[in-house]
Amino acid sequence: MTNASAKDESKTAPEQLSAREKLTRDFMASTVVFLVALPLCIGIAVACGVPVERGLIAGIVGGAIGVISGAPLLVSGPAASLIVLCFALVTDYGLLALGPVVMMTGVWQLLAGYFRLGQWFRAVAPAVITGMLTGIGVLIIGSQALVALDEDPKATFIENVAAVPFSLFDTATGAAGHSSAPFLIAVATVALIVGWNQFRPEFLKIVPGHLVALLSVTAAAVLLSLDVRALDISSNFFEGLNVVSPADFEFLTDPVLIGRSAIFAFVASAATLLTANAIDERQSFVKTDYDKEMKAQGVGNFFSGLLGGLPVTGVIVRSSVNLEAGALTRRSTIFHAIWLLLFVSLAPQLLGLIPKACLGAILVYTGIKLVDVGAMGRLWTQGRAEFVIFGVTLIGVVFIDLFVGILAGLITAVLKLVWTFSHFEIHEEEGPEPGVVHLHLVGAATFIQLPRFARALESVPVDKELHVHIERLDHIDHACLQLLSSLQRQREGAGHPGVHVEWQALSDRYRKALVGTGTAEAQQASPSIVRMVWAEWKRVHAEVDSMADNDEVSRWDDWIPAENIELRSSAATLDEVIELAAPRLASLVGLDTEPVLEALSAASDGHVPLGDGVSLPHAAIEGIERSVVVVVTTTTPLTIGDDQTDIFFVLLSPAGDTAEHLRSLAHIGRMCHRSPLLDELRRAPKPESAALVLDMISQVAARGETLSGASRSLALISAEDAAHAHELRTELSEAFASWALITDKDHAILDTLRPIAGNDIGAVLLGSIKLHEEPLLQALVDEANKLNRASARVLLLRGQKVALGLVRAS
Incomplete structure (x- = not known):
């Protein structure tokens, strides 16, 4: 079978597969997820400063909750995003506090799911989430760099960063009995991960680089008898578990630990639901029930904590591998838990061969991936205020603690929101052309600002043309929009120069922030939905006989x-x-x-x-x-x-x-x-x-029959550029006879149309449609714009109005 045919087979719709084929796909995917999850469970446990068994039990429980999950393709287990919290908890209160706190985390999540708060965890400002994850990544890099050098991490980020140069110096000089083997293992591990991800064969693309690195480096360490620290694990996995005893619940009488459990719940829930949303965007055959998933995560954390395990959360790496490997149902994540349980039950001694330096290097790489430079760039593009929120969160997480960082980021986001909706500026200036006034609006135009806005608009003499620039507005509400619309109608009805609102500039600003900055991908995103809209319009309104399909x-x-x-x-x-x-x-x-x-x-x-x-x-x-x-x-x-x-x-x-x-x-x-x-x-x-x-x-x-007359109007459709307009003309010509395309090459005609269509048009389509087609044409264009964040505009002109507009323009 060729790669292409294999790829097509993997994308077969689930409903087209037999029950046996679905089971086979889930079984194969679960084995791949197991191989990915095993080293991650171990590495995260080591990074948290707890026995390996605590990470493995979290992985097993995380797979088991697939039975009740609201996100069938989501794979849960211990996650890098909770390393910092777990390490601090164990350092401050000891290992016995872990179980009760994780159980309380589950209780918070169960309550959130019961009260249907799942969607609210997705409402946190993206800048806060990015700052939190970036901060966690920086902390992981700082602590695990020492583990990669066979040393134990320090208590704070600054101590970890300060210790790394001394450790590297000792490794290079061999001082204090330091061996170069851990450093070489760490470098080899990262090199293998990066190299595999870059050059792996297509048929092995679902095998992750960190698994290849772990197996290769462990085999080399054993064969060469390298002087490195290996994992400590009991020969009997179940002896290493520490089920919570009644006496351990005394920890929950401490308000500080109750607060920490709430932070655990917030971070774990946000990470889970963001991951679930990312998986939803990559497939369409199952969708997440966020409240149900919140309850499932609560059950998972309750039982993981009861068994002494680490907290559980949805994990993007394992979930992505699950999807790429062809999983179709929740059976895959359940099976992977079974494979983990069988492995630790039958062959735990094999885990004792893995070098700690290898696991530290894997987590350093994971921390680097959490530092999302692309997300920082997007925040910078969307506004300096968003980047400030990100920076406040990042600094708080790294230099104080996770809770303070998140809280500081949320407070900054709220302050930014208050400023946004209370700040409104109006700048008036005379245009370079005579008889034209420009009003530039900045901030938020809300009903609170309506009297001031109305005074500014009414102060412009009626014999002057008014251009309202809104590209720097963060928000404009219905009251202000209605004021603009009313003023436009009044001026046109009285025969005075009109009011031109620069809607296109605002649309372009948000398209740049949300879709892209003009890349090929961004430019290609728009026509697909437009083609769908016009294909439907064409199917209905092309000339048809009475014998419809x-x-x-x-x-x-x-x-x-x-x-x-x-x-x-x-x-x-x-x-x-x-x-x-x-x-x-x-x-x-x-x-x-x-x-x-x-x-x-x-x-x-x-x-x-x-x-x-x-x-x-x-x-x-x-x-x-x-x-x-x-x-x-x-x-x-x-x-x-x-x-x-x-x-x-x-x-x-x-x-x-x-x-x-x-x-x-x-x-x-x-x-x-x-x-x-x-x-x-x-x-x-x-x-x-x-x-x-x-x-x-x-x-x-x-049947396509019409009940209206054949009166017609002129439809003028403005587009950003000639390419977009040409695409529309191709589709529309089959539905509404012919359309004239006016571009900047026809600058004289385009200049004539600008007073009618707006000064910012890049190209125009002109065509004739029946009067009864107007509302649906406008409605479908509006719907397409909403669905795709596009900005095509339709202006419908009839009889005398058309002639008047063209005479004024000329």
């Missing part, structure tokens, strides 16, 4: 039955509409009402107004396979933005299935093409009558 038509049969309809409700707000629809949607998909309500509420500000009194609140959620919708009508139209709305299609789609989500949005949009049948829906006396009307509208929409 039967499968497509039939899938919408009875899509909205009577029990999914609530007529003439008394709901007075969008939130009340959602609260009314959520229980029905939850019952349709077999979920609890609470997560459905949370998903819809979180996305309610992104509802899609379709015009003619119709709105489409929607959200995506895990655990469903197909979109479902509930229709709610209200006795009195609600004011949603600038629209009066009395018909709400509340849509719930499967998370991760963008095509299904967009297909459902498009179908509802087609149902609402200003059809006179919507008035029949408003007049329906009961849900059964409304269901018949909706089924008729749905079938008409699915």
Whole structure:
């Protein structure tokens, strides 16, 4: 079998495999994970200053909790992120305190899972997390550099750093009985890890470098009888365990240790959930239930502590190897725990051959990997304030202790947030061109600043064109947006020079921060979702005959039955509409009402107004396979933005299935093409009558028939550059006849269009569409922009307005 075919086989969808094939994949993956976990469990135990057995029992328990895990592909065990805490605990209070504190860590996590706080551990500022992990990495490097030289680590980071040069000098000169063997083993270990990761054969890519280094260096140490310290481990693994006794619980009467257990829980939970999120991003067939995983981690830490083991957390290295090795279910992580237990039960004496210097070098390399220079660069790009938060956290973790560092970082992040939302500056200047005024906004434009903002806008004479620059805004709320929109309408209605808001600059700023800085990867990220949006638009709105695809038509049969309809409700707000629809949607998909309500509420500000009194609140959620919708009508139209709305299609789609989500949005949009049948829906006396009307509208929409006239408008789509515009034209030309592409080569035409489309446009598409296509075109473009953080803009011009705009421009 070729490498390519093997790779294709590994990516086969799980549902296409038999039960035997799935079991085989999980079994093979578990053996690889076992080989990776074994040296890591041992090395972390040594770094924590505890017997090797304590790390191995944590690895076994971490695998066993796969039975109840909320993240089936996550592999748990002892982790480098907790080395600093464990070493400090054992140094300050002794080995007997470890078990009770780890058990209490599990209790905190169980409580967090029970109260559904799993997602909150993901809400910590990224700068704090990066500073914490970088600080831990620096501390690991400092302490394990001495272990790599066959010496015991000191109590503090400064002492460790100060001791390394003296140890290297003694090694080089042979003073104080120092041998060069540990140094050579450490160098060889790191060299083997780096070399293997760079040059390993493709068919061995799942074998990690540290395993190759451990086996090679241990074999060399034994064969050459090198003068190095090896691991101390009992010939009977179970004799080395230390189950917590009732007397040991006295440690938990110390408030300081209770506080330390809470810090253990915070760090372990944050590391676990960040790892689970990273694994979710790399595959799509299973997703994490964060609260369930929090409970599983709590159970794991409780029992690991009870047996005297190290704390357990989800570990990125083992989890990544598990995924790369082809694991499909939780059986892989469970099997790896069984292999660990069998190995330590039958052959623990083999572990006594491993040089401590090798394990120290492996952990030095691990510490270096925790110091993520790329993440630091991204923080610097996103803003100096973020880098300050990172720096405060890092300094606190390294030079004081982990708790102080995290607390200092969180306080700095909160102060930055307070400053962001209280700071607002307005700078006015006359433009170089006559009759133009520029307003530059800095900080956060919120309703608190509305009077000041309004005065600044109204102070600009109406006979002057106003340009509002918002690229330096950190936040702008609905009240300020509405003020800008109102001023634009007033000026245009009175025939005065307009108000131009530089939205594109703000979009470019955040795209640079979140997607990239113009690399090929960043530039290629946008078109994929746009192609999907326009493919759906094209599928529906290209010229079609009345004989649509039967499968497509039939899938919408009875899509909205009577029990999914609530007529003439008394709901007075969008939130009340959602609260009314959520229980029905939850019952349709077999979920609890609470997560459905949370998903819809979180996305309610992104509802899609379709015009003619119709709105489409929607959200995506895990655990469903197909979109479902509930229709709610209200006795009195609600004011949603600038629209009066009395018909709400509340849509719930499967998370991760963008095509299904967009297909459902498009179908509802087609149902609402200003059809006179919507008035029949408003007049329906009961849900059964409304269901018949909706089924008729749905079938008409699915067959591509139109109920509107053929009046047309001019669609002007502005893009960042010619390449993006060309991509859009290729897709749109198949759906809406032909589009004219205007680029900077046509600078005269482009300059003519700028007063209409904005001064920052790089290229423009001009095309003609039917009037009833306008709302859905705009809605799908908005949805694509949200999903991909893109910034394509649509301007729809009709008749007299088109002529007036072009005359003014010329």
